Amino acid sequence: MAKVILVDLVHPNCSQYSLCLDARISRLCTFVGTGAGEPVYVLLGQRAASAAESPSATEAPLLENLRRLNRHVHVLTGSSEAAAVYSFKRAVDQLDATVIDVVSSGPRQAGLRVYQERLFTARYNFQYSRGFESAPCPSGEPPLTCTQLAAIGEQIDTFLQHLPAVKGDITILKSSMISDCFSHGFTTRKGGISYINTLTSLNLFSSCRRRDSPAEVSENLRRLGLRAGFLPHQLHLPKVNHASDVWVMSKAAPDSYDGIVTNQTGVVIAAPGADCMPLLFTDPVRKVIGVAHAGWKGTLLGIAMATVKAMVLHFGSELTNVVAVIGPSVGPCCFTLDQDSARQFLAIHPACVRDVESPRPRVDIRLTTRVLLERGGVLPQHIHDDSVTNRPSVTLCTACHPDTFYSHVRDGLDFGTQIGFLQIRESSECSY
Ligand SMILES: *[C@@H]1O[C@H](CO)[C@@H](O)[C@H](O)[C@H]1NC(C)=O
Numbered sequence: 001m002a003k004v005i006l007v008d009l010v011h012p013n014c015s016q017y018s019l020c021l022d023a024r025i026s027r028l029c030t031f032v033g034t035g036a037g038e039p040v041y042v043l044l045g046q047r048a049a050s051a052a053e054s055p056s057a058t059e060a061p062l063l064e065n066l067r068r069l070n071r072h073v074h075v076l077t078g079s080s081e082a083a084a085v086y087s088f089k090r091a092v093d094q095l096d097a098t099v100i101d102v103v104s105s106g107p108r109q110a111g112l113r114v115y116q117e118r119l120f121t122a123r124y125n126f127q128y129s130r131g132f133e134s135a136p137c138p139s140g141e142p143p144l145t146c147t148q149l150a151a152i153g154e155q156i157d158t159f160l161q162h163l164p165a166v167k168g169d170i171t172i173l174k175s176s177m178i179s180d181c182f183s184h185g186f187t188t189r190k191g192g193i194s195y196i197n198t199l200t201s202l203n204l205f206s207s208c209r210r211r212d213s214p215a216e217v218s219e220n221l222r223r224l225g226l227r228a229g230f231l232p233h234q235l236h237l238p239k240v241n242h243a244s245d246v247w248v249m250s251k252a253a254p255d256s257y258d259g260i261v262t263n264q265t266g267v268v269i270a271a272p273g274a275d276c277m278p279l280l281f282t283d284p285v286r287k288v289i290g291v292a293h294a295g296w297k298g299t300l301l302g303i304a305m306a307t308v309k310a311m312v313l314h315f316g317s318e319l320t321n322v323v324a325v326i327g328p329s330v331g332p333c334c335f336t337l338d339q340d341s342a343r344q345f346l347a348i349h350p351a352c353v354r355d356v357e358s359p360r361p362r363v364d365i366r367l368t369t370r371v372l373l374e375r376g377g378v379l380p381q382h383i384h385d386d387s388v389t390n391r392p393s394v395t396l397c398t399a400c401h402p403d404t405f406y407s408h409v410r411d412g413l414d415f416g417t418q419i420g421f422l423q424i425r426e427s428s429e430c431s432y
């Protein structure tokens with residue numbers, strides 16, 4: 001497991017900066033040791049824009065002492081401290097490293113932990129050591145105040161807000177089957193700031209197993225909201241569990257749920273997917289909406305009809321008014337299951353499984369969803385999926401379109417997530 005060392009030499013407002021720096025660099029050389037080992041990243045923090053890349057005249061000669069380490073030493077600076085830490089994250093990701101040994105002073109640790117929480121995930125293993133304890137600052141180093149810690153968070157957000165999009169503008173797919181009294185869309189990979197190959201660029205989900213951090217994902221969501229007309233706090237995503245629980249938004253939320261239904265305006269409900277299907281449901285007569293996240297397990301457990309039933313039960317929707325849209329998801333061309341699991345799809349309808357005799361039959365989770373919805377009473381002509389050819393398609397295969405969609409089966413551990421989102425427009429008449 002690749003490891004790097006992060007040395008924090010940031011020491012703002014120190015009246016004896018060069019003394020401190022000198023003592024800390026000497027200390028570092030004994031602490032870290034010399035010779036072939038992990039690369040060392042030295043954080044110097046904020047620089048004026050004109051000097052963004054270079055250590056100052058005070059620092060340069062002292063940093064020369066780092067040559068004694070005889071290692072790869074990289075100096076991290078930036079137009080803000082957040083910019084410098086972000087360039088560190090990029091370097092860590094480039095090396096595919098996960099273990100980060102942090103050498104800092106005690107008081108600075110709290111600040112570095114804010115960066116860790118916002119810009120990294122549990123995928124990274126930070127180990128803090130107070131390497132500078134024996135090289136204390138002669139002018140003293142007070143602990144960071146709450147205000148200073150909060151300012152770090154704000155500085156991170158501001159920095160990310162100014163980053164250019166990694167790949168083009170945000171592109172949103174829309175279904176022509178959804179009435180214009182709703183606003184909706186399916187996101188694609190374009191227009192965000194996520195830079196890791198499999199996550200570029202509009203990844204909308206951060207998890208402890210992936211490299212995209214909460215701050216980066218929040219920034220992607222903010223950009224999506226700007227484009228689609230909502231504020232991040234209005235957005236609600238399910239706490240997915242690959243089961244069939246549905247949250248009726250006016251009631252208490254279950255511990256986990258893959259579906260959400262509501263008749264409220266002012267909220268945006270969304271379903272994630274990265275092969276799994278984001279499903280959108282609308283009832284333009286009663287103005288009720290639902291979303292669901294459906295992978296193969298949720299499909300078998302009936303999450304699609306469970307969401308529709310919640311619209312009927314709690315908001316009086318008529319089944320014949322419900323429109324269902326199946327978003328970008330893995331097609332039967334690219335999705336296989338073991339024989340036992342495939343047999344459960346076969347039991348629903350023979351057309352849901354291809355190559356039945358093969359050890360890994362191909363499974364069509366979209367067709368299965370259509371079959372189950374039709375059996376539940378949704379009209380066949382109200383379902384927008386890949387069998388609909390007279391409208392622009394929204395049910396594209398995620399695995400087949402690497403430039404446009406994320407795919408878990410294709411991309412592995414660090415896969416990104418796209419979403420389907422839906423909202424009731426305020427005070428607009430529905431045409432349907
Ligand atoms: C450094 O000084 C400035 C101006 O007095 C102050 O705003 C800032 O919070 C100080 N930084 C630290 C880390 O003490």
Ligand SMILES: *[C@@H]1O[C@H](CO)[C@@H](O)[C@H](O)[C@H]1NC(C)=O
Pocket residue numbers: 263264314315316
């Ligand atoms: C939403 O549904 C509830 C429960 O059926 C109902 O009391 C309320 O009037 C509905 N609100 C709107 C805006 O339709």
